[in-house]
Amino acid sequence: MSTEVWQQRAERVIPGGVSSNVRLLSPRRFFTHGSGARLWDVDGRAYVDYLLGQGPAFLGHGHPVVTAAVAEAVAKGMVYGAQHPLEVEAAERFVEAVGWAEQVRFGVSGTESDHAALRLARAVTGRRRVVRFAGTYHGWLDSVLIDYQRGWPAPASAGQPTDALADWLVVPYNDPTTLADVFDRYPDQIAAVILEPVMCNAGVIPAEDGFLQFVRETCTTAGAVLIFDEVITGFRLGLGGAAEYYGVTPDLAVYGKALAGGWPVSALAGSADLMSELGTGRVNHSGTFNASVMAAAAVSATLQVLTEDPPYARISEHGTRLMRDLAELGDNHGFPLRIQGVPAAFHVGIALDPDDTKPITDYDGLARLDLQQYAKLTADFAEQGLWVAGRGVWYVSAAHTDADADAAVTAVDAVLRSKS
Numbered sequence: 014m015s016t017e018v019w020q021q022r023a024e025r026v027i028p029g030g031v032s033s034n035v036r037l038l039s040p041r042r043f044f045t046h047g048s049g050a051r052l053w054d055v056d057g058r059a060y061v062d063y064l065l066g067q068g069p070a071f072l073g074h075g076h077p078v079v080t081a082a083v084a085e086a087v088a089k090g091m092v093y094g095a096q097h098p099l100e101v102e103a104a105e106r107f108v109e110a111v112g113w114a115e116q117v118r119f120g121v122s123g124t125e126s127d128h129a130a131l132r133l134a135r136a137v138t139g140r141r142r143v144v145r146f147a148g149t150y151h152g153w154l155d156s157v158l159i160d161y162q163r164g165w166p167a168p169a170s171a172g173q174p175t176d177a178l179a180d181w182l183v184v185p186y187n188d189p190t191t192l193a194d195v196f197d198r199y200p201d202q203i204a205a206v207i208l209e210p211v212m213c214n215a216g217v218i219p220a221e222d223g224f225l226q227f228v229r230e231t232c233t234t235a236g237a238v239l240i241f242d243e244v245i246t247g248f249r250l251g252l253g254g255a256a257e258y259y260g261v262t263p264d265l266a267v268y269g270k271a272l273a274g275g276w277p278v279s280a281l282a283g284s285a286d287l288m289s290e291l292g293t294g295r296v297n298h299s300g301t302f303n304a305s306v307m308a309a310a311a312v313s314a315t316l317q318v319l320t321e322d323p324p325y326a327r328i329s330e331h332g333t334r335l336m337r338d339l340a341e342l343g344d345n346h347g348f349p350l351r352i353q354g355v356p357a358a359f360h361v362g363i364a365l366d367p368d369d370t371k372p373i374t375d376y377d378g379l380a381r382l383d384l385q386q387y388a389k390l391t392a393d394f395a396e397q398g399l400w401v402a403g404r405g406v407w408y409v410s411a412a413h414t415d416a417d418a419d420a421a422v423t424a425v426d427a428v429l430r431s432k433s
């Protein structure tokens with residue numbers, strides 16, 4: 014059955030034909046399987062994949078070690094509503110890999126672990142307000158989803174109560190002065206600062222030199238909890254994630270995506286001191302499927318692979334080459350492609366002003382890009398067998414090879430040639 018037929022069937026029984034609103038933005042494809050960095054659709058077309066399910070397929074699709082571990086775990090009963098040895102082993106491996114954290118609670122989605130982090134921060138400080146940065150994404154719940162374009166505190170969804178957002182203080186990223194002002198304005202009221210250490214959800218904007226150190230010191234001085242949302246950066250920038258990459262230690266951090274080789278697992282980690290509030294039961298964190306047998310097996314297997322054969326140098330080389338090649342293609346075709354981020358996750362945009370080559374350092378800077386034109390290009394990329402996100406981010410996996418990069422460059426070349 015063809016894509017068109019599947020699409021008609023999907024649209025009859027699934028709203029919009031998709032199971033997550035993020036996918037409304039992508040061209041419709043129905044994939045039958047994936048292997049390594051490649052995907053195949055119902056029409057038999059092959060794609061080189063730099064979307065990786067929005068990040069989780071960090072080891073590539075169907076990694077044999079993770080697949081075997083999960084298959085073995087499935088046969089053992091799946092959920093016990095009790096503890097099991099695999100869960101303890103996964104937590105031990107996690108704490109060892111991350112380096113700075115002493116304890117971890119596993120969950121299912123990044124959204125819910127972010128929620129747990131915010132609750133814990135409010136509980137330990139006895140304060141309500143939380144600082145975040147324009148452009149970051151911390152899940153889709155009422156209390157965190159913000160439409161930054163409409164100003165603060167604008168809900169990003171119909172049905173979302175505005176007062177759910179009342180405790181947020183939104184400041185520009187990479188702007189220490191405004192952050193300091195906010196702390197001056199609300200003394201002893203700020204429970205936490207939460208941030209994406211590389212703002213992958215908005216232009217893949219890295220923290221500028223010294224910014225995270227400044228945030229760390231500000232939180233320490235004010236008695237606020239520093240939360241790194243490492244849902245994308247965790248295990249992607251290195252085993253120790255962005256905390257290791259930038260040499261800045263948060264009080265709490267949230268992980269997901271790359272953590273479990275594609276299996277749905279998230280984690281909230283921190284010092285034993287803070288995390289013990291969950292252990293005493295004073296702060297509630299629950300979930301039927303937390304640390305299921307398969308989830309624990311997937312985490313253990315993924316962390317075993319990442320520890321025994323760290324892919325980070327390879328990924329860095331691959332991403333650096335791709336960023337360079339894409340920039341060159343833009344130049345060759347007179348297309349003002351602007352590429353920034355880190356090799357493991359970078360952003361491709363089209364500058365509105367071809368002479369504008371300044372890096373984008375905060376959310377407002379994204380107005381200098383034609384995001385819609387780029388999103389349209391990604392539909393053409395898909396026609397050429399390249400699967401990337403419409404919002405501009407490219408994710409590199411441990412499975413990508415030079416041949417995959419070559420295929421991506423050929424696809425982009427063909428599309429830009431046809432447009433210039």
Ligand SMILES: Cc1ncc(COP(=O)(O)O)c(C=O)c1O
Pocket residue numbers: 067121122123124125127150151152153209214242243244245269270279
């Ligand atoms: C930085 C960040 N935090 C939280 C989330 C929410 O994670 P999930 O989609 O697993 O709920 C995402 C998802 O993309 C994310 O990128």
